[in-house]
Amino acid sequence: MAKEKKVEQITDMERDFAQWYTDVVTRAELIGYSGVKGFFILRPYGYAIWENIQAYLDGKFKELGHENVSMPLLIPESLLQKEKDHVAGFAPECAWVTFGGAEELEERLCIRPTSETLFCDHWSDTVQSHRDLPKLYNQWCSVLRWEKSTRPFLRHREFLWQEGHTLHAAADEAIQETEQMLEVYAECYENLLAMPFIKGRKTDSDKFAGAERTYTCECMMRDGKALQACTSHYFGDGFARAFEITYQDKEGKLAYPHQTSWGLSTRSIAGLIMTHGDNNGPVMPPRVAPIQVVVIPVASHKPGVSEAARALLNTLKAAGIRAKIDESDNSPGWKFAEYEMRGVPLRVELGPRDIEMGKCVAVRRVDGAKEEIAIADIAIRVPEILDEIHYAMFEKAARYLSANTHSAATIEDAQAIYSARGGFIKTAWCGEEACEDKMKEIASISSRCIPFDDAVPERGAVCAVCGKPAVNNVIWGAAY
Amino acid sequence: MAKEKKVEQITDMERDFAQWYTDVVTRAELIGYSGVKGFFILRPYGYAIWENIQAYLDGKFKELGHENVSMPLLIPESLLQKEKDHVAGFAPECAWVTFGGAEELEERLCIRPTSETLFCDHWSDTVQSHRDLPKLYNQWCSVLRWEKSTRPFLRHREFLWQEGHTLHAAADEAIQETEQMLEVYAECYENLLAMPFIKGRKTDSDKFAGAERTYTCECMMRDGKALQACTSHYFGDGFARAFEITYQDKEGKLAYPHQTSWGLSTRSIAGLIMTHGDNNGPVMPPRVAPIQVVVIPVASHKPGVSEAARALLNTLKAAGIRAKIDESDNSPGWKFAEYEMRGVPLRVELGPRDIEMGKCVAVRRVDGAKEEIAIADIAIRVPEILDEIHYAMFEKAARYLSANTHSAATIEDAQAIYSARGGFIKTAWCGEEACEDKMKEIASISSRCIPFDDAVPERGAVCAVCGKPAVNNVIWGAAY
Numbered sequence: 018m019a020k021e022k023k024v025e026q027i028t029d030m031e032r033d034f035a036q037w038y039t040d041v042v043t044r045a046e047l048i049g050y051s052g053v054k055g056f057f058i059l060r061p062y063g064y065a066i067w068e069n070i071q072a073y074l075d076g077k078f079k080e081l082g083h084e085n086v087s088m089p090l091l092i093p094e095s096l097l098q099k100e101k102d103h104v105a106g107f108a109p110e111c112a113w114v115t116f117g118g119a120e121e122l123e124e125r126l127c128i129r130p131t132s133e134t135l136f137c138d139h140w141s142d143t144v145q146s147h148r149d150l151p152k153l154y155n156q157w158c159s160v161l162r163w164e165k166s167t168r169p170f171l172r173h174r175e176f177l178w179q180e181g182h183t184l185h186a187a188a189d190e191a192i193q194e195t196e197q198m199l200e201v202y203a204e205c206y207e208n209l210l211a212m213p214f215i216k217g218r219k220t221d222s223d224k225f226a227g228a229e230r231t232y233t234c235e236c237m238m239r240d241g242k243a244l245q246a247c248t249s250h251y252f253g254d255g256f257a258r259a260f261e262i263t264y265q266d267k268e269g270k271l272a273y274p275h276q277t278s279w280g281l282s283t284r285s286i287a288g289l290i291m292t293h294g295d296n297n298g299p300v301m302p303p304r305v306a307p308i309q310v311v312v313i314p315v316a317s318h319k320p321g322v323s324e325a326a327r328a329l330l331n332t333l334k335a336a337g338i339r340a341k342i343d344e345s346d347n348s349p350g351w352k353f354a355e356y357e358m359r360g361v362p363l364r365v366e367l368g369p370r371d372i373e374m375g376k377c378v379a380v381r382r383v384d385g386a387k388e389e390i391a392i393a394d395i396a397i398r399v400p401e402i403l404d405e406i407h408y409a410m411f412e413k414a415a416r417y418l419s420a421n422t423h424s425a426a427t428i429e430d431a432q433a434i435y436s437a438r439g440g441f442i443k444t445a446w447c448g449e450e451a452c453e454d455k456m457k458e459i460a461s462i463s464s465r466c467i468p469f470d471d472a473v474p475e476r477g478a479v480c481a482v483c484g485k486p487a488v489n490n491v492i493w494g495a496a497y
Numbered sequence: 498m499a500k501e502k503k504v505e506q507i508t509d510m511e512r513d514f515a516q517w518y519t520d521v522v523t524r525a526e527l528i529g530y531s532g533v534k535g536f537f538i539l540r541p542y543g544y545a546i547w548e549n550i551q552a553y554l555d556g557k558f559k560e561l562g563h564e565n566v567s568m569p570l571l572i573p574e575s576l577l578q579k580e581k582d583h584v585a586g587f588a589p590e591c592a593w594v595t596f597g598g599a600e601e602l603e604e605r606l607c608i609r610p611t612s613e614t615l616f617c618d619h620w621s622d623t624v625q626s627h628r629d630l631p632k633l634y635n636q637w638c639s640v641l642r643w644e645k646s647t648r649p650f651l652r653h654r655e656f657l658w659q660e661g662h663t664l665h666a667a668a669d670e671a672i673q674e675t676e677q678m679l680e681v682y683a684e685c686y687e688n689l690l691a692m693p694f695i696k697g698r699k700t701d702s703d704k705f706a707g708a709e710r711t712y713t714c715e716c717m718m719r720d721g722k723a724l725q726a727c728t729s730h731y732f733g734d735g736f737a738r739a740f741e742i743t744y745q746d747k748e749g750k751l752a753y754p755h756q757t758s759w760g761l762s763t764r765s766i767a768g769l770i771m772t773h774g775d776n777n778g779p780v781m782p783p784r785v786a787p788i789q790v791v792v793i794p795v796a797s798h799k800p801g802v803s804e805a806a807r808a809l810l811n812t813l814k815a816a817g818i819r820a821k822i823d824e825s826d827n828s829p830g831w832k833f834a835e836y837e838m839r840g841v842p843l844r845v846e847l848g849p850r851d852i853e854m855g856k857c858v859a860v861r862r863v864d865g866a867k868e869e870i871a872i873a874d875i876a877i878r879v880p881e882i883l884d885e886i887h888y889a890m891f892e893k894a895a896r897y898l899s900a901n902t903h904s905a906a907t908i909e910d911a912q913a914i915y916s917a918r919g920g921f922i923k924t925a926w927c928g929e930e931a932c933e934d935k936m937k938e939i940a941s942i943s944s945r946c947i948p949f950d951d952a953v954p955e956r957g958a959v960c961a962v963c964g965k966p967a968v969n970n971v972i973w974g975a976a977y
Contacts, residue, residue, distance in 0.1 A: 051569045052576055053606060058619055061564035061634070084541035085548060089531045089606070090655050091592075096532055109598050112571075114608065116593040117643040126533060128570070128594065128608075139529055140800055156542070159638075163597040174597075175570050339719075404589060413704060427638060492757055 029296050034240040048169040055167035062478050065307035066286050077201050083153040088135040091126040095133050100259040100372040106226020110163045124461045128161040129204050136182040137260035152184040170287035178282035184274045184396050191275035198279040199232040202247040210301035211407050213415040217254030217466030229253040235465040237418045238291035241439030243465050243494040249279035294415050299360035303403040309354045310340040315349050315368030326373045336396040363404050382422045384402050432460035441494045447480035447489030455482050462493040509776050514720040517908040525839050528649040535647035535654030553689050563633040568615040571606040576614050580739040586706020590643045613816050616662040616896040617740035632664040637831045650767035658762035660797040664754045671755035675731040675828050678759040680713040682727040690769045691782035692716050693895040697946030700824035702930045709733040715945040718771035721919030723974040729759035772894050779840035790820040791836045795829050795848030805852045842886050844870050908962045912940035923976045925967030927960035935962050942973040954962050
C-alpha cells in the first residue's frame, strides 16, 4: 500500500497548482493529516527541513546576542486585552481553554496566537533600570490561530515558528533591531533556501496588530502568487505604556522602553516547495535538504559494488554531507523515481563498470544534469556541485521573480496586466487606504509592500488609482 | 531594584529546604512566575540548561536512528478515550479547549498531556507492512497536566520535555528499545548532569497509564527525597489493538506491532539543583552549565588588565568553553558573590600582579578550591579542571545516595529508620499492592522501584510488610 501510494502520479502544476502542492507534500511524506482540521503532523522528512532552518537561524540569533526563553502556552483573557489594537487583531481567532480537569476556570485562557502580551507581562515585573536593557529574547514554539480555511505548511491552526521579542531604551535602537532581524531572515532565504524576495515595509492597513511599522520579505511562488515569508515589527512604546513597563534612565527619570518582535514560521517550507518544485515533486535546496545526496548502487549483487557504495557513503559523510544509501531490493529505476519525488538534490549512481573505471555518476535533481566524478575526488567535487545547485536554484527563481514583476501606470493597466500575466504589479501610490481597497476590488490584488530598493516614485508620478501625487511605490499581488 | 534582589540572602537549606529551593531558582534567574498558576517562565539562564540537555539527548537519539517529528497540540476527546487505562490516568488532569474563536466546538479538545494517542492515530494511517517498521520517533514539545499543587521545574501545569514513541514488529525488540532508552537517560544523568541514580522497574501500581512495564531512574535530592528523573515504558500491543494498528508480516499475515514511549523533562533541572546546590545557590555541573567559566578582571582600570582578561576569554572560547567576562563597574567581591549565586563552575581571576607573573587564579564553585594556572596553559588546564569538577560532583552525590540508602527487614524497622534518618529504604517485598499501601500508611514511604542491580532478594527472604515469601527487593522513599 505505502509503496503504491508513492508511485501514484503527482498532478501537473500547470493543470492544478493547488492539487499539485497537496500531492507533493503528502507523497513526499512531508506532512500528515491529523483528526483535527488545520492541525498537521510534520513527518520526519518535513520536520528535518524545519530543524535545518532552526539550526541556521538559532545560530544567527545567538551571534547577535539573543537569548532563548520559554513563555507559557496560555494567556489569561484579561492580559490579552491590555493592548487594544492587539486584542482586536487576535481575539477572533483564539482557541479558548475553559476547563482544567473537571473544574470550570474562573477566567478563560487563550492558547497563545503570539506572545507579545506574555513578554510584556514578564518585563513589567523584571525591568527597572537602563542597566536591564536591552532585552533580546527569542522562543521556538507553536502558536494557534483558529483559521477558517487551512492548508499544509501554508496556513495551519497550529504552526511552528520562532518569535523574537526585544526591548530597548531608545527608539532608534529598536528600529535598528527591527531592520537587522529582517536582514537575518533575508539572508536565510537567500543563503539557505535559495529563495529570492522583495524586501519592504507593509502599508498601514497591513501592519501587525499593535505595530507602528511592519517589515516583510515577499516571495513569489510558481503560480505567481505572493508568500509573506517573514515579518519584523517595530512597536514604539505602545505595548510598554499598555503594560506599564518603565525603566529608570541614566539621569534617573522614568521612561518607556521601545519594543520589537519578529517571526519566521513553517510557512517557509511551503515557500521552498512552491518556489523550486516541479511536476516530479519538491526540489530541495541543498543547504536545507534533509538528505543532500543519495547513493544508489547499481547491480549491487555483483561483487564489490555494495562495499564500494558504502565506502562512497562514508567518504561523503566524513566530508560533512547529509548522505544516505538505498540498498533496498527495489530496482535502480524505482529508486531514481523515489528520490526524485523526495527532491534529493543529488543522486550518485555507482555500478560495476563505474568502479572499474574509478568513477561514479552524479545527477542533479534540479535539471537532470549528469556528471562523471572520479571516486577519489568525491569529497571535494560533491560539495562544489551542491553549491552550484544552490546558486543555480537561486538564479532561476530570481529570474522568475523579475520576469513576473510588471510596472503599471494606472489601475486599468494594473488590472489588464495582472489578469493577463499574473505575478506582481508595481505602481506609484498616494498613501491612502481607499486606493488599496479599490485596487483590491478592481484588479483583485492587494498591496504586498513598499519595496526598500524602490520606495520612492519618479518625480511627478501619480497614484495609479486616484491620480493624486504619489508618495511611494507599492508592489501588488495576490497573496497566500 | 534588580540588584538589591540579587544580594538578598538565600534561606539555608537545613532550615527550610523548600524555601531554599524557591529562593535559588528565583534569585539565580532560572525561572519566572506567570499570571497563570503552574505556568512558569524559563528565563534565559534556566532555558540554556534545557538547551544543553536537549543537544546532548537529541544527538544520542539520532545516533540510535530516531527521527524527530511534530504532532498536534490538541487531542479530540474521542481519541483520548480509545485506550481505557490511558484515559483513566490522564483525563482528570486535562485542560480542555471548548471554543475556537467565537464558535463552540462540537467535540472538546484536550491539550496533550502526553501524545501516545496521536502517534497511534498517525501509525494506524501509515503503517501497513513489516517494511514500515520499526518507527523510531521523538518530539520535543510541552505538555499540560492540570496539577493541584505546582513548583518551579518540579511540577508545572505546562512543562517541556521530549517524548519518544516507537513501534516494532517484535515484542523483544520493543523491550530492548525500552531498556536502551533508559540507558541513554542514565548516561545523560551520569555524564552530563553528574547525578547518580538507582535504575529499576516500577511496581505495577506505579506504572504509566496503559503500560505493561515502566522503567525509571530514581535520584536522591539533598533532603533525602526521591526524584523520578525519567521513565521508559513498554506497552506491548495494547495500544496497537485499541487503535487498530496492524501490519503484514513477512509471511503475509496481519499482526499487531509492539510499542514503547520514553520521556525526560525539565524536572531534570530541579534534580540538578537539589542534588548539587548549596546555601550559596545552585552549583552547575560543568558539562551542562550555561556559563562554564567566568573571567573576572581585578583592578581592571590598571593598564593591560582589561586586554589580558579579554585575551584570556578568547582563548577559553577558542578551546570550546562556554566562557564569559564581567567587565561591569561592580566590585570584584560583588562579582564573586554574583557568579557563586549563579552556580558558575569555575571563576578565573586576573589582576595586574597575575599578569606580571603570567598566571591567573581559578576558583572552583563546588568546594572553593583555588589553583594558579599559567596563562599559557589555560586552554589545556581549564578543560581538565572542568572534568575534575564533574567527577568530584558525581562522586560526592554518589556517596550521599549510598550513605542515605538503608536496608530494613520489617515494616517497623523501615518506619524507624526512615523517621530517624530519611533517605531511601530497601526491603524485600512479596509483590502485593496491599503491602505497598501499608508501607505508605505506616512508614510514609512509597515504592520507588525494583532496582535492576539488586532485584532478587536473598534466599528465604520475606516481605518486610506481610512476612510472606519475597519476590523482589524494593527501594522505598518519599517522592517529589
